[in-house]
Amino acid sequence: MNEGSKNESDIIKKIQNGDNSAYNVMILKYQNRIYSTLLGFLKSPQDAEDLMQQAFVKGWQNINKFRGESSFYTWIYRIAINLAKNHLKKSSVVNSSKNISSEQNEIEFSVDLNPLHELEREQLKFRLKSFIAKLPESLRTAFLMREEEGKSYEEISRATDCPIGTVRSRIFRAREEILNFFEDEIRNG
Numbered sequence: 001m002n003e004g005s006k007n008e009s010d011i012i013k014k015i016q017n018g019d020n021s022a023y024n025v026m027i028l029k030y031q032n033r034i035y036s037t038l039l040g041f042l043k044s045p046q047d048a049e050d051l052m053q054q055a056f057v058k059g060w061q062n063i064n065k066f067r068g069e070s071s072f073y074t075w076i077y078r079i080a081i082n083l084a085k086n087h088l089k090k091s092s093v094v095n096s097s098k099n100i101s102s103e104q105n106e107i108e109f110s111v112d113l114n115p116l117h118e119l120e121r122e123q124l125k126f127r128l129k130s131f132i133a134k135l136p137e138s139l140r141t142a143f144l145m146r147e148e149e150g151k152s153y154e155e156i157s158r159a160t161d162c163p164i165g166t167v168r169s170r171i172f173r174a175r176e177e178i179l180n181f182f183e184d185e186i187r188n189g
Helices: 003-016 020-042 045-061 072-098 115-133 137-147 153-160 164-187
Strands: none
Touching: 003 020, 003 072, 020 045, 020 072, 020 164, 045 072, 045 164, 115 137, 115 164, 137 153, 137 164, 153 164
């Protein structure tokens, strides 16, 4: 085992023990390679950035399944490529369904008119907005610029005057916090 793979193996162990900063090291180390790969695959900078983020989130969620039989890069690369393939399948299904004439594609949509369900949805939205408002300002700003304003990572980097890697890391951490919020909501009914 060479020094580089031993060092990476030590970092993986830290991550598996819950060290967020160690995972950020791996993100910073591999994000440009993953982004480039996805961009070549998808041809859309926006999609490549989004799927890169999703790949690292999925990697974090499944880090305890990483057995070290391959390098971390190979493992996260496979996650990213699988996400890209699924994305391409979905977009081709959406595009082919757009080609069907409206007469051929008449579907009745049932609408849930139960006022209790609507109230629950509104309460969840309110709790989520409140939760986001309590995020640290740097995470909240980057996340909202990305998700609500649709800004690219480069635009956010320029607007916040911080490196693009930091922007990606902040958005990742905000998404992670929001994911934890939803998991708590589900657990608590």
